[in-house]
Amino acid sequence: MSADEIFSLLFLLLTLYFMLKHVLISKKSRHLGISVLCYIMALLSKENGLAFVILIPLTLYFITKEKFIVILKLSAPYVMVAVAYIAVRILMIGINNNEVTEVMDNPYVLASLSEKYATLLLVFLKYIQLLIFPHPLTYDYSFNQIPYRNFSDMWVLFSLFLHLLMVIFVVLNFKKKDILAWCILLYAGSIFLVSNIAFNIGAPMAERFLFQPSVAFVIFLVELWRRFVARGLLNYQGFSSLTFIILIPAIIISCYAAIKRNQVWQSDEVLFLTDVKTSYGSARANTYAGVALIRLCDRSKNPQLKQDYALDALDYFRRSLQIKSDYITTLLNMGVAYSRLDSVEEAEAVWNHARAVNPNDKNFIVYDRYLAESFYKQGLKAGVNKDFQVAIINLENSLEYEPVNVEGWYNLGGAYYSIKQYTEAKSCWEKTLQLNPKHEQAALGLEALLEIGY
Structure with missing residues (x-):
C-alpha cells in the first residue's frame, strides 16, 4: 500500500x-x-x-x-x-521538459496515438472492474502487462461506449444537480491526473490510484440503492432484510480477501513471487520475481536449494528478456544469478550485454571486481594443473577487469614463461614492476630471461 x-x-x-x-x-x-x-x-x-x-x-x-x-x-x-x-x-x-524515451518509465512511448488511447480506454475499464470486483490484485502493471490495444478490440469499444454513456448522463443531469452526475465527475476528476492523458506517470495504471475514485464509486452505489428503496418497492423491514442479505456476505468475503492480500505484503519476496503469477506479462514483475529468488538463494545454507533458487531466477529473467530484451535491471540481475551458479563466463556475457545498454551503471564496479577475482582464481587453478593455455586466457580476462592487479600480471608472465613465450612473459613482468617496483619475483623472472637472451 x-x-x-x-x-x-x-x-x-x-x-x-x-x-x-x-x-x-x-x-x-x-x-x-x-x-x-x-x-x-x-x-x-x-x-x-x-x-x-x-x-x-x-x-x-x-x-x-x-x-x-x-x-x-x-x-x-x-x-x-x-x-x-x-x-x-x-x-x-524545476520543470522537467526532457522526454522520457524508456518504455519502462513511459508506458506509451512505443505506441501509436490510436494505440495509446485505445489502451487507455481499456485501462479505464480495468479500473471500473477493480472497483466492482477487486480481483486479482497485483503490485505491478508496468510494460506489457497490459499490451497495446487498438479500436478494433471489443473491450476497448465497450469501454468507449460505457464512458460515452457517463458523459451523456453528466451533460443531461448537470443542471438538475443530480448527485450521480457529481459522483461521475468526482470519479473522473480523481482518475484524470493519474491517467497518462495530461502527462506521463511512469506506469499504465496502479491499484493505489483507485483510493480517491473509490469514494465516488461508493457514494454512487449508495445513492442508487437509496433511489431503489425510495420507489416504494420495499417496506422498511424488507429493505433492512435485503440490505443485510447483500452486505453481510460482501463484508465477510471482503474481510477474507483483505486478510489474504495482507499476507502477500509480508515481505518483498512473498509479494514478488506471488504477484508475478498475475503480472506474468510484465517485464518488471518477472525481473523482481527473479531478484526475490536471488535473495532467497543468498539466505539459504542448503547448497541444493541455493542452486534451485538461482536456476528458477534465471527462468524469470529469461521470461523478462522475451518481453524486453534490453531491460538493464534484468540483465544485471541475470548476471548475478549466473554468478551464484559459478557460471562466470555466462555472467560476463550478460553483464557485457548490459554494459552495451548502459555503460555508466554504477553496479559494474562490483560486478567487474567479481569477474576479476573469479577469472584470477580460475587462472591460478589452471596453472596448478599445468594447463597454462587456460590459465593465460583466464588471467588475461581477469586483468581486463582489474588491470592494476600486480599478482595477476606476475602470474600471467609465469604462465607465458612456462610455455616458452618469453617475449610475452617479459612484457608481463615489466608491467608487474611498473605497478610494484619492489616485486622481487618479477625482478628474478626478468633476470632469468636476460640469461637466455631476452
Whole structure:
C-alpha cells in the first residue's frame, strides 16, 4: 500500500467535510480555515489533490444552493493554495521538459496515438472492474502487462461506449444537480491526473490510484440503492432484510480477501513471487520475481536449494528478456544469478550485454571486481594443473577487469614463461614492476630471461 495516497485521501475528505460544514451548517470561518489547512496537508502528501481545484467548486454547485459568485469566492483559497504548491514545487525541483524515451518509465512511448488511447480506454475499464470486483490484485502493471490495444478490440469499444454513456448522463443531469452526475465527475476528476492523458506517470495504471475514485464509486452505489428503496418497492423491514442479505456476505468475503492480500505484503519476496503469477506479462514483475529468488538463494545454507533458487531466477529473467530484451535491471540481475551458479563466463556475457545498454551503471564496479577475482582464481587453478593455455586466457580476462592487479600480471608472465613465450612473459613482468617496483619475483623472472637472451 502507498501511505502518501492514503494520507492524501484522508486529508481531501476532511477538506470536503469542513468546507461543507462551513457552508451548510456552521457558517464559521474556522471551519473553512480547517478545510484549507487540510487541503494543504493533502497536497503535501500527494499531488493528486490538485484535481480538487475543479472538484471543490463542482461539489459546492451540486450539494449547496450557493450562487455562482459565492462558489467562486469560497473556492478562491483552494485555488491560491494549489497555485502556491505548484510554484514551490517548480522552485524546488524545476520543470522537467526532457522526454522520457524508456518504455519502462513511459508506458506509451512505443505506441501509436490510436494505440495509446485505445489502451487507455481499456485501462479505464480495468479500473471500473477493480472497483466492482477487486480481483486479482497485483503490485505491478508496468510494460506489457497490459499490451497495446487498438479500436478494433471489443473491450476497448465497450469501454468507449460505457464512458460515452457517463458523459451523456453528466451533460443531461448537470443542471438538475443530480448527485450521480457529481459522483461521475468526482470519479473522473480523481482518475484524470493519474491517467497518462495530461502527462506521463511512469506506469499504465496502479491499484493505489483507485483510493480517491473509490469514494465516488461508493457514494454512487449508495445513492442508487437509496433511489431503489425510495420507489416504494420495499417496506422498511424488507429493505433492512435485503440490505443485510447483500452486505453481510460482501463484508465477510471482503474481510477474507483483505486478510489474504495482507499476507502477500509480508515481505518483498512473498509479494514478488506471488504477484508475478498475475503480472506474468510484465517485464518488471518477472525481473523482481527473479531478484526475490536471488535473495532467497543468498539466505539459504542448503547448497541444493541455493542452486534451485538461482536456476528458477534465471527462468524469470529469461521470461523478462522475451518481453524486453534490453531491460538493464534484468540483465544485471541475470548476471548475478549466473554468478551464484559459478557460471562466470555466462555472467560476463550478460553483464557485457548490459554494459552495451548502459555503460555508466554504477553496479559494474562490483560486478567487474567479481569477474576479476573469479577469472584470477580460475587462472591460478589452471596453472596448478599445468594447463597454462587456460590459465593465460583466464588471467588475461581477469586483468581486463582489474588491470592494476600486480599478482595477476606476475602470474600471467609465469604462465607465458612456462610455455616458452618469453617475449610475452617479459612484457608481463615489466608491467608487474611498473605497478610494484619492489616485486622481487618479477625482478628474478626478468633476470632469468636476460640469461637466455631476452
